[in-house]
Amino acid sequence: MTALHTDLYEIRMAASYLRRGMTEPAVFSLFARRLPRHRGFLVAAGLAEALDFLAGFAFDHEELAYLRQVVGLPQSDVDELAGMRFTGEAWAVPEGTVVHADEPLLEITAPLPQAQLIETAMLNFLTFGTTVASKAVRCRLAAGGxxxxxxxxxxxxxxxxxxxxxxxxxxxxxxxxxxxxxxxxxxxxxxxxxxxxxxxxxxxxxxxxxxxxxxxxxxxxxxxxxxxxxxxxxxxxxxxxxxxxxxxxxxxxxxxxxxxxxxxxxxxxxxxxxxxxxxxxxxxxxxxxxxxxxxxxxxxxxxxxxxxxxxVSADAPYLDSAYKLVEYAGRPVMKLSPGKATLPGAKQVYRGADGDVLALRDEEPPPGHRPLLEPVLRAGRRVPGRHTPADARERLEHDLAALPPGARRLREPDRTQVRLSAALTGLAARTRLAHPVRH
Amino acid sequence: MTALHTDLYEIRMAASYLRRGMTEPAVFSLFARRLPRHRGFLVAAGLAEALDFLAGFAFDHEELAYLRQVVGLPQSDVDELAGMRFTGEAWAVPEGTVVHADEPLLEITAPLPQAQLIETAMLNFLTFGTTVASKAVRCRLAAGGxxxxxxxxxxxxxxxxxxxxxxxxxxxxxxxxxxxxxxxxxxxxxxxxxxxxxxxxxxxxxxxxxxxxxxxxxxxxxxxxxxxxxxxxxxxxxxxxxxxxxxxxxxxxxxxxxxxxxxxxxxxxxxxxxxxxxxxxxxxxxxxxxxxxxxxxxxxxxxxxxxxxxxVSADAPYLDSAYKLVEYAGRPVMKLSPGKATLPGAKQVYRGADGDVLALRDEEPPPGHRPLLEPVLRAGRRVPGRHTPADARERLEHDLAALPPGARRLREPDRTQVRLSAALTGLAARTRLAHPVRH
Missing domain, CATH: 3.20.20.70 (Aldolase class I)
Incomplete structure (x- = not known):
């Protein structure tokens, strides 16, 4: 799997950014917008494949020739892409963690062209992984012993x-x-x-x-x-x-x-x-x-x-996942499309006995809460952490035990409402002001 | 992709067959048992990937060592598997052909162990391909021009x-x-x-x-x-x-x-x-x-x-496909499991203006009918045929044009009933007699 596992628009946008020197750090957040009807929770998964992809991110000769000859990029763009590796930072919810709608599974901070090019692959791995792990866990819960x-x-x-x-x-x-x-x-x-x-x-x-x-x-x-x-x-x-x-x-x-x-x-x-x-x-x-x-x-x-x-997770074969720019060059950004609005800024999810708080990454945790996202890549290199299969299993068992029965219900389960921190709410309000929407 | 892309039971059965000299030709038939609710037809696809797999069928050293050391096969079994290539015959409905329930997409004739080992891969490629092609064609039909x-x-x-x-x-x-x-x-x-x-x-x-x-x-x-x-x-x-x-x-x-x-x-x-x-x-x-x-x-x-x-073919993410033994060593066989009974013998589908006839392969076609299955591999080697993407497109357009409007309806379409030839009906009756079922 090489870097050409991406959509053409990522290539075009990356080329445009490179030509314009738009290589400041961008923060993208990957999350599920809303859960399928019969899902009361998700189980984060697919990170292993996503990190393998980032570790091997590079265009090979055939791909570069294709971008030049068929896609029609000028040689200067191709030269820039030829040397590109993933040098950014990634924060992620480790595999096996129970998560809810709107909670980031992954946040990427990298020079804008890099962060853009990996969108397609990141969405693919994490959507598929989380879809299947969530389905499989439901079977586990349903099978008794x-x-x-x-x-x-x-x-x-x-x-x-x-x-x-x-x-x-x-x-x-x-x-x-x-x-x-x-x-x-x-x-x-x-x-x-x-x-x-x-x-x-x-x-x-x-x-x-x-x-x-x-x-x-x-x-x-x-x-x-x-x-x-x-x-x-x-x-x-x-x-x-x-x-x-x-x-x-x-x-x-x-x-x-x-x-x-x-x-x-x-x-x-x-x-x-x-x-x-x-x-x-x-x-x-x-x-x-x-x-x-x-x-x-x-x-x-x-x-x-x-x-x-x-x-194939037959009753819910995909998730409404998104990979959205939330900050560029230190400036928080958001999207206001109907039904698809996003919240600005790098985030953290703090989990406490009374539920989850979606907060800005640099906020202090509310008392008694623990962060779900942890750094997994820094400067493109793996950060040591608890990522063995046994770690993921243990995490899953812990999180499942903590789920309220209504969230574990197979049909029409209760949805966990994630609260927004005051700081995140404030940032969203200020960012939205910059883009008044007509209706 | 190597030969270990299979289920353990295929390996066990193949080993057992080899030990017992059960290497006579077996005929397996791959078909969809019934169509999803909103499918009035299927579009055969996935054959390209299936034939690539058969062409490269072989166990590598690591796989053979695994079968010896972890699966626990004796060295004699492993030696037999080490030299195995796909040397059989395949008949298939070429990609782009419109097909219906019970019509074989693929029939394999090969020494029993080979034909058994490839089951998992054949089902995977043809189920996925046919599922996606069918879904995509529905979008084409729905999109006007x-x-x-x-x-x-x-x-x-x-x-x-x-x-x-x-x-x-x-x-x-x-x-x-x-x-x-x-x-x-x-x-x-x-x-x-x-x-x-x-x-x-x-x-x-x-x-x-x-x-x-x-x-x-x-x-x-x-x-x-x-x-x-x-x-x-x-x-x-x-x-x-x-x-x-x-x-x-x-x-x-x-x-x-x-x-x-x-x-x-x-x-x-x-x-x-x-x-x-x-x-x-x-x-x-x-x-x-x-x-x-x-x-x-x-x-x-x-x-x-x-x-x-x-x-992901969201409304019908899989097909109820099957790969079933229909003949072994010249003896027609069938399965009588409730709701999953199969018809014996190598088959052909004959298509005429008044519909399709599911027949035995060596039967004469009914007047004005043409066969849908054609030989694609003989002695493990490709048989030349019309298998370019343009051929498949042309075939699809032809078949779509011939479909009655009721079969093309997106919701609750009419199902095409496939008639059985008298010879096939007779063979099924005779084969069933050999296995009286208690109820």
Missing amino acids: ADLVDFAARRTQGTDAAFTVARLTALAGFSGTSHVASALRYGLRPVGTMAHSYVQAFGDERSAFEAFAEDFPVAPVFLVDTYDTIAGVEQAIEVARRAGLPAERVGIRLDSGDLLELSRRARVLLDEAGLTGARIMASGSLDEYALAELTAAGAPIDSYGVGTKVG | ADLVDFAARRTQGTDAAFTVARLTALAGFSGTSHVASALRYGLRPVGTMAHSYVQAFGDERSAFEAFAEDFPVAPVFLVDTYDTIAGVEQAIEVARRAGLPAERVGIRLDSGDLLELSRRARVLLDEAGLTGARIMASGSLDEYALAELTAAGAPIDSYGVGTKVG
């Missing part, structure tokens, strides 16, 4: 997305992923059972299950719904018995039909066969809504494979 | 997805993309205007517009809604006049508010100023539904920037 496994790789939007989804479902507390390349890259637990094609290739369940038990005796999970689910469970029991598998090593997977009813019947059959330790896995078009119903009904399901609907 | 430009890069699900979206919006008939890296890779027209930050950095619209007109005099598009849209239009007119820009070189962009009302007022102002040739562009959360309303109301908008909602 059941294990969750990422099954999304086959229906993410492209193959790169499969990696991000695997990484962020792990952040959310999923216990593994089916996507082997992600398991390798991120050190996750690879999880896999069998597909219907396996049963079909053998021609009957008995032969397929016997072969699978022989080849993967450590913990075979038998897919039981290729033909008739209950008959499939009986076959799995029979094969497990004959193979002498201890109950706790045996699993079955349900992938269609009425998962509540089938899991209950399967549990009875397994228990009657003495396989009380055998595990039941379920999959098939699951999301937080389906999980919550199964959990509420007490479905005897030990683990769920959750794929497509988390991978 | 207006120009469409892809603005999605900032909110696709990851950066790789931005390339696919740019490629497939072009297939749908979009006239350009904002994403510069995609424009370079695919030879598309890069399109860019200015952002609000540009206006804000200058501090006022007048200065910003003057600078932009000076720096990009060929065809500057002025973003007019940073503070007050109508005042912005007036500024743009004033700047265009002073700079002596011919009307046909001037553009304005509306990005918020009531686009119908604002475009009408802007058109009047531009016309009154003698800029009848000036163009109006609109953007901001647009999709086919918004475009259809603006088109129906006769909004004087010449071009639209369409981004997020196409990039």
Whole structure:
């Protein structure tokens, strides 16, 4: 991924700034304007990919030639872009933090052309990451204590997305992923059972299950719904018995039909066969809504494979995110477009027991409040901090525990209103005065 | 992208097949089971990425070591996988073809382990591609004759997805993309205007517009809604006049508010100023539904920037696609899971004036019908065919013109029922007999 992963207008604006010497520090703020209908909170994520992009920010030769020859930039512009690296500062809410609308996920302070050029990439990484992490956490909350496994790789939007989804479902507390390349890259637990094609290739369940038990005796999970689910469970029991598998090593997977009813019947059959330790896995078009119903009904399901609907965040596949200039050369700025107005100045979010305060970055925190944004890059280089996956997990668990139940509700949750500090309100009023709006 | 872009169960099944010598030819069929609520048809796409994957299919050293050490495959399995390439045959519906539920987009015939291992990747590429192409075509149908430009890069699900979206919006008939890296890779027209930050950095619209007109005099598009849209239009007119820009070189962009009302007022102002040739562009959360309303109301908008909602196909972000074994070693197979039953055998879709017939591949076509699937790989190598972007565009235009109006309706469209040939129906009945289902 190189610097040309941007929109043409960023290139044009950057060129214009460079020609005019407009290279003073600019502060851009990245935030979600409003939350999708069924989101009571977001989980900040995507920062890892964003920082990797900034670390590698540079145009390569082919890209520079393209800007010269096709986009038509003069050589002087191209020369300026050729030497450009990201040398700015970034403050960010670390991954795993619970955030709300209008709270910056990221603030960039850099020479204006740099800060402008990275807009497209920053929005992409943080919007996608936060969208998926938030969706995955909702599944976690809905699944009771059941294990969750990422099954999304086959229906993410492209193959790169499969990696991000695997990484962020792990952040959310999923216990593994089916996507082997992600398991390798991120050190996750690879999880896999069998597909219907396996049963079909053998021609009957008995032969397929016997072969699978022989080849993967450590913990075979038998897919039981290729033909008739209950008959499939009986076959799995029979094969497990004959193979002498201890109950706790045996699993079955349900992938269609009425998962509540089938899991209950399967549990009875397994228990009657003495396989009380055998595990039941379920999959098939699951999301937080389906999980919550199964959990509420007490479905005897030990683990769920959750794929497509988390991978694309099916009920809310994007966020209304924005990356907005809030200060240039020390001058606070704001945008007044209807429904899209922005607040000026570099910001901080202070979180206290009574909620969040959106403040200016250099304000003192209200008593008992802690800042959410922390410096992550200075002069283009990483600032040490708590950014391991374990740190993000711990942060998430802490923040989830502190969320009021109304915000965790899956449908029509309560929204957390973020208060503005007096200083921010005052700055916004003064900045707005400079641009009277006609109506 | 290497062969480890797969799910663990594919690896396990492949290993099991290899150990047992189950390497006879398998036929897998990839299709969408049912269409999302507001889809009357799909546009086949993603084949380019799928064939690239198959061409490069191989496990690298790190992946093989991972399979040995972490996944725990014995060295003998790893040795078999190390030498594996895709040597099979693929039949596919070429990109740009209009297809319906249950019609195969792709059929793979290959030794069973190979055909199994590629499942995850094939589903990913074709599901994503077909989802996005279908969404983009709906925007085309809704936009009347207006120009469409892809603005999605900032909110696709990851950066790789931005390339696919740019490629497939072009297939749908979009006239350009904002994403510069995609424009370079695919030879598309890069399109860019200015952002609000540009206006804000200058501090006022007048200065910003003057600078932009000076720096990009060929065809500057002025973003007019940073503070007050109508005042912005007036500024743009004033700047265009002073700079002596011919009307046909001037553009304005509306990005918020009531686009119908604002475009009408802007058109009047531009016309009154003698800029009848000036163009109006609109953007901001647009999709086919918004475009259809603006088109129906006769909004004087010449071009639209369409981004997020196409990039993630917001109202239908995935397809219920499947990759199912339909034949192994010459034996037709089927799956009987509730709601997910499949039809056996290698297939062909024959299209005639009275609709489509889903048939067995070796059947004679019904009179006046043409086949939709064609061979694209034989022995792992590309079969020459009409696969350029221009071929796909032409195919799409042909197929769209042939669609009945009810299928093109944006909401609750008519569904095309695909008939089954007598031979396919007969084979399904005979195959089903082999697996009586209890209820």
